[in-house]
Amino acid sequence: MHTNACSRAIELATWRTNLANDTVATPEFARFVAADQAEHDWIDVAIQCPTRFEEGTLRSAQMQFLAQSSAQRHGRNYTALTVTRLDDLKKNVLPGQTLAKLALAEDRAGFATEVLAGKRAVAQQINGANGSNRLNALSDDHKQAASELMQLAGNTQDLRRKVYSVHELEAHPDSIVDPATGLRANTVAVLEMNCARDEVAAVQKTITQHTAATQSGESDAQTEQQAQDRNDELCKLALLFATHAVTAFSLGYPGTDWALFKNA
Known part of the structure; x- marks a missing residue:
């Protein structure tokens, strides 16, 4: 089934966010990777979805902070989307x-x-x-x-x-x-x-x-x-x-x- 750019962006961002927040079944490193990717995905949602700019921006911030905190705790390389x-x-x-x-x-x-x-x-x-x-x-x-x-x-x-x-x-x-x-x-x-x-x-x-x-x-x-x-x-x-x-x-x-x- 065909989906537009907004729907695809939301689906990917939501999937990776769920992985990043899954403290039971997902290993910690996989959670870090998912959060690092999801922060980009939610910016894409902010751009592609006319009614979800606010949500996309703030959820990207959530994922950025999650990835940043994990990187600091475990000494990992992490490049923040700081502007x-x-x-x-x-x-x-x-x-x-x-x-x-x-x-x-x-x-x-x-x-x-x-x-x-x-x-x-x-x-x-x-x-x-x-x-x-x-x-x-x-x-x-x-x-x-x-x-x-x-x-x-x-x-x-x-x-x-x-x-x-x-x-x-x-x-x-x-x-x-x-x-x-x-x-x-x-x-x-x-x-x-x-x-x-x-x-x-x-x-x-x-x-x-x-x-x-x-x-x-x-x-x-x-x-x-x-x-x-x-x-x-x-x-x-x-x-x-x-x-x-x-x-x-x-x-x-x-x-x-x-x-x-x-x-x-």
Whole structure:
């Protein structure tokens, strides 16, 4: 029976994810290999399936973290699908308004991590607490991504405010209640996860609206090059968002379905 690219991508990603999560019948090394492959498969789902960009991106992050954790425990070679900047993304197919929303999410996360880096630098001077180098690097990456997204957006209105409220950060610099789930987690982990959530939701909404418009009769004629540009853009964005989620997982944010998916 013929299946389209989306169906094939989902079938393969689901099969390998089941293998990766099978702690009873599947040997540990085979689980690692399956997770390493599934992280790529779910990015393919994000690209090929109009209604599953959000799911594909976040499930890729789950598999990335599973493979990464296994590699660290057993000393295996593992190349993460880490994307923190968009330097090599030269063509934009998504609406400028969507990219502006993504830039806002990146800029907001960049400001918040910069504030926390400042607080930890002061704490380090006073009592030798954890330093701020990683947070400063994280902040720089967010701000650079925001700048690149706005460049791609062209003449679209820039939604970035550069400075945001610091009340919650001042009150909860180490752990905070995630407004999306109600769970308490590491503050930076919550910031990263909510940045990823805002971004995948914005792209998913755009894709869904576009799909609905074409199904209602609007023209969607694309050249082969335009289709490739779209796939390249969705791939790079999915990898960027997944990187934020993996960072959150590495800081203790739960990577379980109930924490990531509304209907889990």
